[in-house]
Amino acid sequence: MRIGHLADATGTTTKALRFYEAQGLLALAARTSSGYRDYPRETVSRIRFIHRGQAAGLTLAQIRQILDLRDRGQPPCTHVQGLLQTRLDEIDEQISKLTALRDTITALQEHAADPDPAGCSPDDICRYL
Numbered sequence: 001m002r003i004g005h006l007a008d009a010t011g012t013t014t015k016a017l018r019f020y021e022a023q024g025l026l027a028l029a030a031r032t033s034s035g036y037r038d039y040p041r042e043t044v045s046r047i048r049f050i051h052r053g054q055a056a057g058l059t060l061a062q063i064r065q066i067l068d069l070r071d072r073g074q075p076p077c078t079h080v081q082g083l084l085q086t087r088l089d090e091i092d093e094q095i096s097k098l099t100a101l102r103d104t105i106t107a108l109q110e111h112a113a114d115p116d117p118a119g120c121s122p123d124d125i126c127r128y129l
Contacts, residue, residue, distance in 0.1 A: 003037045010047040
C-alpha cells in the first residue's frame with residue numbers, strides 16, 4: 001500500500017506517516033522498484049492503535065514502548081494498564097489544580113462584583129486582583 005493510500009485509509013497525513021517511520025513507530029517501508037514506500041496492509045491497524053494511544057493522552061514515546069513490547073512477542077497489557085493509571089493520576093491532579101484555580105477566580109470575581117474605583121489607593125493597580 002503506497003503512502004498516500006495509507007494516509008487516506010487512516011486519516012493521517014503522509015508527513016505524519018514519514019514522521020512515525022522516522023520515530024520507530026512504523027517499520028521502514030519496503031520500496032517499490034520506482035522508489036515509492038510500500039506498506040503492508042496491517043500497518044492500518046498499527047496507525048489506528050497509535051491514534052487511539054494519542055487520544056488517551058499517551059506520548060509517542062509511550063506508544064512506541066507498547067509497540068516494542070508487542071513486536072518482541074510480549075503482551076503489553078500490564079504495561080498499558082500502568083500507563084493508563086499514571087495518565088488518570090495526572091488528569092486527577094490537573095482537575096484538582098483547575099478546581100482550586102476556579103475557586104480562587106470565583107472569590108476574586110465575587111469581591112470585584114461591585115467595583116469601587118474610589119476605594120483604591122494610588123499605590124494599587126487594582127485592589128480586586
